[in-house]
Amino acid sequence: MSALDNHASEAGGMTENAARTPAAPSQMYVAFLRRVRLRRHLIVVCQILLLVLFLAAWEIAPRAHWVNPMLTSYPSAIWPAFVEMLGNPDNNILHHTWVTLVETVVGFTISMVFGIVVAVMLWWSEFFYRVIDPFLVVANALPKIALVPIFYIWLGDVASIYAMAVAIAIFITILMIFSGFRESDVNKIKLIRTFGASRTQILRRVVLPANVPVMIAALKINVGLALVGVIVGEFQAAKAGLGYVIIYGSQIFAMNLVMVSITILAAISTAMYLIILVIENRVMRHRQ
Amino acid sequence: MTTADPRVELRDIDLRYFTQEGETEAVRGLSLQVQPGEFVAIVGQSGCGKSTLLSLVAGILEPTAGEVLVDGHPVDGPSPVCAYMLQHDYLFEWRTILDNVLIGPEIQGMNMAAARDKAQELLRRYGLGEFIGHYPHQLSGGMRQRAALARTLCTDPEILLLDEPFSALDFQTRLALADEVGVILRREGKTVVLVTHDISEAVSMADRVIVMSKRPGRVKAEHTITFANGGGERPTPFEARNKPEFQDYFNQIWGELEIHVGA
Numbered sequence: 001m002s003a004l005d006n007h008a009s010e011a012g013g014m015t016e017n018a019a020r021t022p023a024a025p026s027q028m029y030v031a032f033l034r035r036v037r038l039r040r041h042l043i044v045v046c047q048i049l050l051l052v053l054f055l056a057a058w059e060i061a062p063r064a065h066w067v068n069p070m071l072t073s074y075p076s077a078i079w080p081a082f083v084e085m086l087g088n089p090d091n092n093i094l095h096h097t098w099v100t101l102v103e104t105v106v107g108f109t110i111s112m113v114f115g116i117v118v119a120v121m122l123w124w125s126e127f128f129y130r131v132i133d134p135f136l137v138v139a140n141a142l143p144k145i146a147l148v149p150i151f152y153i154w155l156g157d158v159a160s161i162y163a164m165a166v167a168i169a170i171f172i173t174i175l176m177i178f179s180g181f182r183e184s185d186v187n188k189i190k191l192i193r194t195f196g197a198s199r200t201q202i203l204r205r206v207v208l209p210a211n212v213p214v215m216i217a218a219l220k221i222n223v224g225l226a227l228v229g230v231i232v233g234e235f236q237a238a239k240a241g242l243g244y245v246i247i248y249g250s251q252i253f254a255m256n257l258v259m260v261s262i263t264i265l266a267a268i269s270t271a272m273y274l275i276i277l278v279i280e281n282r283v284m285r286h287r288q
Numbered sequence: 289m290t291t292a293d294p295r296v297e298l299r300d301i302d303l304r305y306f307t308q309e310g311e312t313e314a315v316r317g318l319s320l321q322v323q324p325g326e327f328v329a330i331v332g333q334s335g336c337g338k339s340t341l342l343s344l345v346a347g348i349l350e351p352t353a354g355e356v357l358v359d360g361h362p363v364d365g366p367s368p369v370c371a372y373m374l375q376h377d378y379l380f381e382w383r384t385i386l387d388n389v390l391i392g393p394e395i396q397g398m399n400m401a402a403a404r405d406k407a408q409e410l411l412r413r414y415g416l417g418e419f420i421g422h423y424p425h426q427l428s429g430g431m432r433q434r435a436a437l438a439r440t441l442c443t444d445p446e447i448l449l450l451d452e453p454f455s456a457l458d459f460q461t462r463l464a465l466a467d468e469v470g471v472i473l474r475r476e477g478k479t480v481v482l483v484t485h486d487i488s489e490a491v492s493m494a495d496r497v498i499v500m501s502k503r504p505g506r507v508k509a510e511h512t513i514t515f516a517n518g519g520g521e522r523p524t525p526f527e528a529r530n531k532p533e534f535q536d537y538f539n540q541i542w543g544e545l546e547i548h549v550g551a
Contacts (some may be wrong), residue, residue: 187378194346194372195395195443196365205391209382286423287381 073255080265081256090247097264099241100230104268107165107226112219113167115173120188122201123181123207124172138173144229148236159234161241168229169222176221180214181207213287220251223272289333293360294321295447295479296345301354303340314340315506318354324446325472327480329490332500335546340505342449345481346370360448367397371445373453377436379424385411387419392443403442410438410526414468437469441476448473450482454489463526466493470525487545491537493523499544509544511537536547 025033055075061068073081085093122129144167151160151167184207192206236244242261249257305316314337322328332338343349344356345371347363356363358370371392379388386407393403411420414434416427424432433453440448453469454462470493473480484490490497491513499509515523515531528534 039551185378187374187376188380190348191372191374191378192391192395193348194366194449195392196368197395206380206393207506209380219542286425 018042042195046191052063065234070253071255076196077256078259082260082263085257085260093245093260093264096240096242096245096261097268099238100227100234100243100265101268103165103230103233103241104223104227104272106229108163108222110162110166111169111222111226112215115177115222117216119177119181122178122204123203129178132196134218136171136174140175144168144233148232151233153236157237157239160237161230164233165226165229168232169225172225173218173222176218177211180211196230196255197231212283214279216276216283219275223276224269227265227269251262290317293324293374294357295324295326295359295482296322297355298341298344299355299356299357299358301341301344301356303337303344303349304352311503315351316506318506320498320507322447322479324479325477327482327492327493327495329482329484329497331484331487331490331497331502331541331545332505336487336500336503337505338500339451342372342483343422343449345447346372346449368443369445370447371440371443373436373440373448373450375452376456377424377432379432379435379439381424384421384423385416386429388424388435389439392439394442396442399470401535406421406444407438407442410441411435414438414488428461429457430465433457433465433466437472439519445478447479447481450484452484452486452547453482455484455486460465467524467526474522487530487538487541488534489525491534491541492528495522495526497537497541499541503544509541511541513537 042277059075061067062072062074082093085091103148122132144164147167148160151163155163166284188206188210189202192202197205230241231243231246234241235247238244242265246258247260248263249255298318298320301315301318302313305312305314320339320341330338330341337496340349344351345363346357347356347366358367379385380391383391386404388412389407390400391404393400393407393494408417408420411417416431416435416438419431419435420425424435429437436453454466457465466489475489480494482490494513497511497513498507499511500506501508513533515528515533521526523531
């Protein structure tokens with residue numbers, strides 16, 4: 001629709017709304033919109049530029065022998081290495097990726113479920129919370145990576161990886177979700193208590209739904225931490241998985257393997273983050 | 289009037305709160321009766337224990353001493369006979385307006401199909417028919433409080449406990465909504481206990497205004513509110529504000545509240 005048409009329709013159908021949203025946007029408004037759009041495009045262009053610069057530096061520096069190519073590999077070497085590993089039956093990269101992915105998903109699912117269950121228990125019994133609180137704080141503060149060798153000895157090469165993912169993610173999950181539970185609006189609880197709600201009803205109808213945003217925030221952190229736990233666990237224990245490929249590759253000085261794995265890890269993190277973002281947008285649509 | 293059994297009766301109530309820092313005597317030796325269909329307003333300064341009274345009647349708080357009776361039976365927990373309306377609407381932002389109104393029937397295990405019809409009917413009656421499927425953030429403050437009223441009435445309570453239900457609204461909305469709610473509750477013949485610090489709200493809406501003393505709260509004075517209008521119906525809250533008696537009641541209660549600014 002041309003500017004001329006807009007003017008015509010404005011003159012023809014002047015309504016009450018016209019004052020608030022004029023049929024024809026003013027020139028200043030059009031200019032404002034253009035500035036906003038321009039700025040958004042500029043940001044994307046800069047982001048792409050930054051990525052290209054980074055890749056270019058990575059490609060050129062070893063080729064020009066500013067750094068030792070043995071240490072860094074090249075971006076252009078990563079794709080062929082990836083393709084080579086796709087066809088390699090002994091060292092199939094898809095298999096490794098799948099193993100790491102499954103371990104991570106299982107790890108954060110266990111952390112979320114147990115985190116919520118423990119948070120509910122803490123919410124249910126103030127006494128239990130008082131008793132357990134200092135232990136939780138210490139467990140959360142402890143660098144869990146220190147436990148890797150112990151888990152390996154106790155649990156073996158498979159279970160120790162899951163244990164590591166859960167150990168890293170669960171305590172912060174419990175603390176975050178419980179503090180959300182505690183801060184649930186007392187007046188909403190009072191309101192449904194006046195209808196005669198039992199403690200289970202308070203939990204199901206106020207505390208849990210009110211804390212869905214907190215749970216999503218916990219999930220975001222959880223996913224990243226579970227991935228850390230899995231990779232660290234694989235460093236020590238695994239016969240498969242991206243953590244294993246990274247350690248194996250660095251030991252035989254095959255930087256291509258390491259870089260392929262790291263690139264895939266970046267892709268996995270991004271994908272999981274985006275999935276959570278979609279869930280979050282869906283859930284938060286009606287909340288303000 | 290005296291022959292009828294009171295719908296709500298408080299007998300010689302004491303209430304104390306205990307914390308590690310000490311004990312607080314909120315209410316001492318308070319007695320009060322509310323007749324069926326009566327609209328009673330309780331005014332008092334903040335912290336005089338007037339909201340506490342509602343919690344006692346609603347059964348979410350127990351007195352330290354004394355008895356709370358509803359329809360002659362001692363209160364021993366929340367009952368569907370009473371419904372509470374709070375200062376803010378406290379609509380659940382994750383539920384639609386209709387589902388918010390249905391929270392009471394859900395908790396009390398009522399027949400949901402019937403409750404749904406009733407909720408829709410109430411929302412339509414309060415001008416929210418188009419907003420049944422909306423979420424709370426899409427409604428204005430006055431609309432939200434009307435939805436809260438529908439939620440309060442959806443379980444069909446006999447007794448309404450209103451805890452400063454209009455205080456969070458802007459002045460114009462407050463007047464308009466108080467008028468609406470006053471008319472609705474009288475039409476439905478509900479027994480109402482309204483707690484407020486707004487004297488004009490109390491005088492304009494209630495049949496009887498009870499003035500509470502400072503903590504520990506006791507009944508300090510009682511006023512039966514009547515307007516001379518030739519034997520017709522009681523004026524609506526909005527009309528009542530323009531009656532000559534209104535100012536007299538206001539001044540008298542103001543004097544009894546002993547409000548000293550900056551004292």
